[in-house]
Amino acid sequence: MIRGRITGRIWSSKHIETLPNGALLEVTLDTGGSLIALDPLGCAEGEAVLVTQGSVAAGYFTKSKAPIDALIIGSIDEQG
Amino acid sequence: MIRGRITGRIWSSKHIETLPNGALLEVTLDTGGSLIALDPLGCAEGEAVLVTQGSVAAGYFTKSKAPIDALIIGSIDEQG
Amino acid sequence: MIRGRITGRIWSSKHIETLPNGALLEVTLDTGGSLIALDPLGCAEGEAVLVTQGSVAAGYFTKSKAPIDALIIGSIDEQG
Amino acid sequence: MIRGRITGRIWSSKHIETLPNGALLEVTLDTGGSLIALDPLGCAEGEAVLVTQGSVAAGYFTKSKAPIDALIIGSIDEQG
Amino acid sequence: MIRGRITGRIWSSKHIETLPNGALLEVTLDTGGSLIALDPLGCAEGEAVLVTQGSVAAGYFTKSKAPIDALIIGSIDEQG
Numbered sequence: 600m601i602r603g604r605i606t607g608r609i610w611s612s613k614h615i616e617t618l619p620n621g622a623l624l625e626v627t628l629d630t631g632g633s634l635i636a637l638d639p640l641g642c643a644e645g646e647a648v649l650v651t652q653g654s655v656a657a658g659y660f661t662k663s664k665a666p667i668d669a670l671i672i673g674s675i676d677e678q679g
Numbered sequence: 680m681i682r683g684r685i686t687g688r689i690w691s692s693k694h695i696e697t698l699p700n701g702a703l704l705e706v707t708l709d710t711g712g713s714l715i716a717l718d719p720l721g722c723a724e725g726e727a728v729l730v731t732q733g734s735v736a737a738g739y740f741t742k743s744k745a746p747i748d749a750l751i752i753g754s755i756d757e758q759g
Numbered sequence: 760m761i762r763g764r765i766t767g768r769i770w771s772s773k774h775i776e777t778l779p780n781g782a783l784l785e786v787t788l789d790t791g792g793s794l795i796a797l798d799p800l801g802c803a804e805g806e807a808v809l810v811t812q813g814s815v816a817a818g819y820f821t822k823s824k825a826p827i828d829a830l831i832i833g834s835i836d837e838q839g
Numbered sequence: 840m841i842r843g844r845i846t847g848r849i850w851s852s853k854h855i856e857t858l859p860n861g862a863l864l865e866v867t868l869d870t871g872g873s874l875i876a877l878d879p880l881g882c883a884e885g886e887a888v889l890v891t892q893g894s895v896a897a898g899y900f901t902k903s904k905a906p907i908d909a910l911i912i913g914s915i916d917e918q919g
Numbered sequence: 920m921i922r923g924r925i926t927g928r929i930w931s932s933k934h935i936e937t938l939p940n941g942a943l944l945e946v947t948l949d950t951g952g953s954l955i956a957l958d959p960l961g962c963a964e965g966e967a968v969l970v971t972q973g974s975v976a977a978g979y980f981t982k983s984k985a986p987i988d989a990l991i992i993g994s995i996d997e998q999g
Contacts, residue, residue, distance in 0.1 A: 600783070600794065600795040600796070600827070600828060600829055601794055601795065602769070602795060609682070609729070609755050609756070610755070610756040611729055611752075611753030611754060611755055611756060612754070612756050613720060613753060613754040614720075614729075614752060614753030614754070615719060615720065615739065615750075615752050615753065617739065618752055618753060623680070623729070629793075630792050630793060632710050633709075633710060634680065634681055635680040635681065635682060635729060636680070639775060640773060640774075640775065649769070649771055649774075649783070649795060651826045651827065651828045652828050653733050653734075653735075653813050653814060653828050654733060654734045654735055654813075654814045654894075654974075655813075655814055655816075655817040655824070655825070655826050655827060655828050656735075656826065656828075657735040657738070658817070658824040658826065659775065659777065659824070659826055661824075664735070664738040664739070664741075665735070666731045666735050666736065666738065666739055666750060666752045667680070667731065667735060668680060668731045668732050668733050668735050668736075669680055670775075670826060672771075672774060672775050672778055672826045673771030673773060673774030673775065673778060674771060674772070674773040674774070675769050675770070675771055676769070676770040676771060676772050689842070689889070689915050689916070690915070690916040691889055691912075691913030691914060691915055691916060692914070692916050693880060693913060693914040694880075694889075694912060694913030694914070695879060695880065695899065695910075695912050695913065697899065698912055698913060703840070703889070712870050713869075713870060714840065714841055715840040715841065715842060715889060716840070733893050733894075733895075734814075734893060734894045734895055734974075736895075737895040737898070744895070744898040744899070744901075745895070746891045746895050746896065746898065746899055746910060746912045747840070747891065747895060748840060748891045748892050748893050748895050748896075749840055760943070760954065760955040760956070760987070760988060760989055761954055761955065762929070762955060789953075790952050790953060799935060800933060800934075800935065809929070809931055809934075809943070809955060811986045811987065811988045812988050813973050813974060813988050814894075814973075814974045815973075815974055815976075815977040815984070815985070815986050815987060815988050816986065816988075818977070818984040818986065819935065819937065819984070819986055821984075830935075830986060832931075832934055832935050832938055832986045833931030833933060833934030833935065833938060834931060834932070834933040834934070835929050835930070835931055836929070836930040836931060836932050849922070849969070849995050849996070850995070850996040851969055851992075851993030851994060851995055851996060852994070852996050853960060853993060853994040854960075854969075854992060854993030854994070855959060855960065855979065855990075855992050855993065857979065858992055858993060863920070863969070872950050873949075873950060874920065874921055875920040875921065875922060875969060876920070893973050893974075893975075894973060894974045894975055896975075897975040897978070904975070904978040904979070904981075905975070906971045906975050906976065906978065906979055906990060906992045907920070907971065907975060908920060908971045908972050908973050908975050908976075909920055
């Protein structure tokens with residue numbers, strides 16, 4: 600998995616019908632670069648998150664074949 | 680997923696028989712580089728799109744095993 | 760597989776319910792960069808490890824579809 | 840998918856028994872780098888091709904589990 | 920697939936139980952970098968090899984779900 604921080608959100612009105620519900624969040628990676636991940640947890644901008652990639656991201660969705668290759672699987676605990 | 684913008688289209692008259700119908704579009708990625716993605720949505724040159732990669736891209740095609748590792752899953756809403 | 764060395768650990772109190780038990784360890788790769796891998800072996804900070812990536816990492820977990828794309832599969836023997 | 844051009848061919852007399860028949864061609868990628876892809880189409884040196892990667896490349900072979908992670912799926916039409 | 924040359928071997932006394940038998944060889948890639956691949960062919964140090972990556976590498980092992988994401992599938996013929 601890779602670490603990153605939420606830095607934005609995108610909307611897609613025109614999309615394929617198998618796209619699951621959930622926010623499409625921009626995650627800036629600690630190792631550089633960024634990606635768009637689906638968020639089933641309700642994370643907020645600025646939150647540090649853990650992202651899984653590839654077919655295991657789609658495996659989270661059991662009803663249909665979700666076209667998702669990046670999923671936020673957890674929020675990383677940060678010391679206050 | 681990754682963000683990009685459509686910058687071209689390719690044609691392949693000689694191809695394997697399991698290639699699905701649909702435009703093969705060149706997508707220039709926001710993070711650099713480019714790839715060729717299948718477009719089931721009818722996007723236009725210059726449009727900002729969201730691309731999924733790997734075996735989940737092929738999972739969109741249910742009739743046969745499609746040899747597709749990059750699929751446009753949505754058009755990204757842009758403020759006018 | 761890729762080689763690396765354990766350089767940290769993260770905790771995630773808020774996570775999806777299918778995340779398996781096990782430590783989430785930061786592995787700094789010999790080829791540069793770092794990732795977070797699930798550790799089923801109980802490795803210690805500083806230990807040299809072998810990491811597998813992608814859907815085969817999730818295949819280790821047989822009870823449910825684990826959203827894991829990086830797994831420590833062995834500790835690398837080092838000469839004393 | 841990625842674009843490239845055929846720049847060579849390799850032979851492997853000693854190989855695992857599940858390697859399918861077909862030429863193993865070196866493809867130099869338009870975005871830099873190169874890889875070895877299996878060619879089911881009979882492409883020639885210098886030809887521009889479209890390559891798919893990952894498990895979908897292996898899915899083209901239906902008789903056995905082919906250990907193929909890169910497959911030429913089409914020749915790209917070029918203006919004369 | 921990618922080309923490389925065998926430049927070392929690692930041993931892992933402490934490993935997960937589903938790791939298959941076979942040498943874990945370090946392969947230095949022609950395009951730069953290195954990885955650890957499982958070798959079912961008995962290759963020697965200095966030998967030029969072809970490596971497949973991802974879930975198709977694990978598919979070679981039929982008895983159990985092998986946590987292998989890189990497999991040597993052939994030795995590359997070199998002119999004497």
